[in-house]
Amino acid sequence: MFKKILIANRGEIAVRVIRACREMEIPTVAVYSEADRPSLHVRYADEAFCIGPPPSTESYLAMDKIIEVAKKTQAEAIHPGYGFLAENAAFAGLCEREGITFIGPSSKAMRVTGSKTSARTLAKEVGVPVVPGTTHDLTDEEVAQTAAEMGYPILIKAAGGGGGKGMRIVASDEELTSAIRAARSEASSSFGDPAIYVEKYLQRPRHIEMQILGDKYGDVIYLGERECSIQRRHQKVIEESPSPIITPDLRRRMGEAAVALAKASGYNNAGTMEFLVDQDRSFYFLEVNARLQVEHPVTEMVTGIDLVKEQILIAAGEKLRYRQEDIKLRGAAIECRIYAEDPDNNFMPSPGKIWGLRSPGGPGVRDESGVYEGYEVPLYYDPLISKLVAWGRDREEALERMRRALREYVIQGIKTTIPFHRRVLEDPDFLKGDFDTTFIETRFTERVATGARRHQEVALIAAAIHAYLKEKRAEVPRPQVTAPATGSPWKMAARQDGLRRR
Amino acid sequence: MFKKILIANRGEIAVRVIRACREMEIPTVAVYSEADRPSLHVRYADEAFCIGPPPSTESYLAMDKIIEVAKKTQAEAIHPGYGFLAENAAFAGLCEREGITFIGPSSKAMRVTGSKTSARTLAKEVGVPVVPGTTHDLTDEEVAQTAAEMGYPILIKAAGGGGGKGMRIVASDEELTSAIRAARSEASSSFGDPAIYVEKYLQRPRHIEMQILGDKYGDVIYLGERECSIQRRHQKVIEESPSPIITPDLRRRMGEAAVALAKASGYNNAGTMEFLVDQDRSFYFLEVNARLQVEHPVTEMVTGIDLVKEQILIAAGEKLRYRQEDIKLRGAAIECRIYAEDPDNNFMPSPGKIWGLRSPGGPGVRDESGVYEGYEVPLYYDPLISKLVAWGRDREEALERMRRALREYVIQGIKTTIPFHRRVLEDPDFLKGDFDTTFIETRFTERVATGARRHQEVALIAAAIHAYLKEKRAEVPRPQVTAPATGSPWKMAARQDGLRRR
């Protein structure tokens, strides 16, 4: 087994990987940008090294610096997390040449699956249907030409990666120029590569993906699907496993298609085959995510398998520990992505300081967080601060628990998507499982102002008492409190002011 | 379903029950003593009423006051948690007469199983072996006489309840008088009943219990065993499911014995049949715990069944939702009880204020806590502040995760059993599953002073930097900090002092 692993990432996913390493008793090395000294992954790792200024192009995407730290610390392997260098074949290749194990597929498999051209060609070869579209990296002129031939609506996508970054849906000629500009610019800053291509935009499909695991000896299994249709701005926000619409037979057929694709491309390690599923339950291969996915916990909770540990074991050359018949789904799991965004203001990013934090607990609830009270969410990176996951005996119980957990979760100081998730989890269509990828934008009505507002009177009382206590503190000279060894003098002062009743 | 449930308990178990009610969308009523206004269960419930002074005899054991609150709030059912009134047949009977559903077995079943005499008689009738001993409530003279007849060592136990309260092991005549006095006094203050009885003390047995669920129509199933041999002062501190020594055949035989006992006593709702298991794997029935157990989460995690919800459904008159063949154990779960006690000072209680709290998270970890940062653990009650539970694919992974979680868990301001658990989880015999109920007292060696102390130098550096910063703050007049809307001014001051690097 590896004697040390470097994690080339930040935030909650870096913490997630460090936790797996701690369980396996493998020492870890964190890297961080100058903006990330206070980040949790720096505290959790055994070693930590600064690799440059805040912009990710100068730090988390700076391959040479990361390799340098790995060599200096004698890390034998690098886990890339997701985003940043996770699907960068050049980086995987660099690791291979430097004799460091990249925890993910080989650079060769990554090139085959990372280029959408060859992935789709491969799919056709093994008989898996694909969504109509181009697969080349197109020039601006080629995009316009393809759009004209194919007819609107079309989808512009970044060749370099996923996650909705660099993706634009275009409904007409007028929108095309600014959409191309925006897509290239986002693609460039997110993946270091402005290449884009075009796909036909299907009407009201579901986005469903298959998790696979493959070892270095050609063995591949699938671990069930994830339903990822709840998206805004083409970015997933709620995922679940199993999908409410997948039958055991459809699961088997999609799983076998995913395995066939993986085998044909010589894929190993954890990976995801993304599909669109039509209203008549036909499925179309979309692309390969040659990495761990953000939503991997829902699969972990229904299969009982720790995907990060399996990634590490596979990268270390172990054979798969499971056969297909060992994989059994139990119950249902759902994930809500908690972003530092304002759901009442078009999901605008809301960086800033977290003044108060109360995380949910209790049965069936798992919070994968990268933040803490007092932490300042920086501007420079993806605003995902936590993944809240709930497991239940069935979908209904998973939803019950998620609702309960969302009620317990309080993050103060910044806006988050928690209120948005609460609304989705009360939507009758969502509860029935009746939705598609356009659900949030077209059918889900934000009930921002219409809610019951049951607590209006209490809100007035709360505001008045808070204002009263503030005024009182301002008037009376603060008593000389001898600060205790630890703890907040504010709390002490409040106590001494006689606010604590009974 | 019930329109409202009152929870006649406090702390972490009250929070646990409220969480189940929230998931089922049943409003809750909390009761609290004057010492418990700051307790978490008061904040979590929909309604909360003070029922008297801190001593539990005047509050949590005051049946009339609790019934009065239930009537006032129109609560249709009462969940007793564990401890306090949970196994009090008089209270269950009072609820029945007042037309309030007691969430637990009927008062009749409770009398049959609660009296150790009839429980043991019943066991003999259905052919389940029992540990030798008396079962009557004995006078001091009868205790002495029985001890003389039976021979030392003997065990004095409280007739009114379990959990090690009111229990004393007596090795010789000289210890007897003070042991009787202590047992009666503890039994009286814990269960409101000084009755005690005597049992032969078996050598090096394992303490293994069977979880059962029975509905009001005579259907009973078992949900696998819990291994509870890791005890100190006859009180469980670490529990796991499954037990490392139980084979599928032994599980079936013990499960069937448990079901037979439950059926013979007309038992319904959740309950536990406690057994001692000999070194030759013979099992002896010990007693019935006619309530939810502290360690119920390990069973929940391996079966996937929420026991508190099942209790509520059964009490509401629903039929069992599972048949025996539906119960499948998956993986392994382990629980560490986090007590406010000093493990380096003979587990002395350590009440006081929690100045700092960082709870563990991530895959497979569940923290059932009743405390928060700033909370003061009161003197008056059981010092259990949290139950930390870890699940894994197998026992090894559950242990890995528990070790990782114990490392993440920081509670400042009071002493806790966290360091003790860390030491047990590194003990080679424990890891092999080779232990019995005497393990902690006889074989486990506390490595308080002998540990590797890898971080001695860092500790010196940390102490010096902390002292330096304190001196510096004391010297320089504190700058006028404009307190932000929320948050600790200490942190602000620290920032402005330039302590936050990079």
Add this chain to the structure above:
Amino acid sequence: MAFIATYEGKEYKIEVTEKGSLFQVKIDEELHEVDVLQVTESLYSFLIGGRSYETDVVGGEDSCSVLIGGEAFEVPISEERKLRLRAALKPGEARAGRQVISAPMPGTIVKILVAPGETVKAGSGVIVVEAMKMQNELKATGPGTVKEIRVEEGRGVDGGAVLVVIE
């Protein structure tokens, strides 16, 4: 102490009195007895007639943000005395026919799409701001002429900073 609070357009007079271990809060003419436990500076546990409310309150100068059971409320509130004082001093302040495009959050100016003096239509893109990897094109809300551009491409800006003025 008396306060004036506004909620959904309606104004409320609220009087707060500390009374032994309880607070009495009178909203207009209705009296509420409140058992208050302040857990942290911004977290309160209130018991009002037996009902339990876990409530987070963050107070600015003239307004409180209140969170109860997941519902968020923005309550403008001031001490009555101070409010009267201020009202007597404050001059009128209004300005029309002018659009101020300001940064919705802290970020970096990626591209300025207009030039001073240029006329714009309602909905035309004016400026592109990037924060947390997302580009946002800010648009004119109505027609007008670009009067001022206060930033340059590539510059970082604070949330709320004025970027472009259109008249």
Add this chain to the structure above:
Amino acid sequence: MAFIATYEGKEYKIEVTEKGSLFQVKIDEELHEVDVLQVTESLYSFLIGGRSYETDVVGGEDSCSVLIGGEAFEVPISEERKLRLRAALKPGEARAGRQVISAPMPGTIVKILVAPGETVKAGSGVIVVEAMKMQNELKATGPGTVKEIRVEEGRGVDGGAVLVVIE
């Protein structure tokens, strides 16, 4: 600033210097460069030669409790200057042949098992204290005569309070 710390009987002289964004800590003659982030008043993140330490420090007057990776350390530490000053002033202070039975934690006196003037053996029970539902019988550590009983049955006592003196 210079400090004197003691650990496992050994005395260390430690010098702390703030140097730009780092701290230099010299223990006896060895120099350590420490990157310090104070997260809360008692939680620090230290980077020392690339190694990351999440460290909790709670400081009393003359001693710090330090927690690193689950290991707890009690480090007596004082500023050198103050220590010198105090050493010059402090009179000798020792008292022998005397047992002080004090409350190990806050609790209630359940029973006093001895009377003033009574002789006790090593290991005899002296007093029973109850806290958190557990009764603890405090015992004499050696033989002697009960000199003073400072409490009554049924009374509450603080942790550390002197209960019985035996000579």
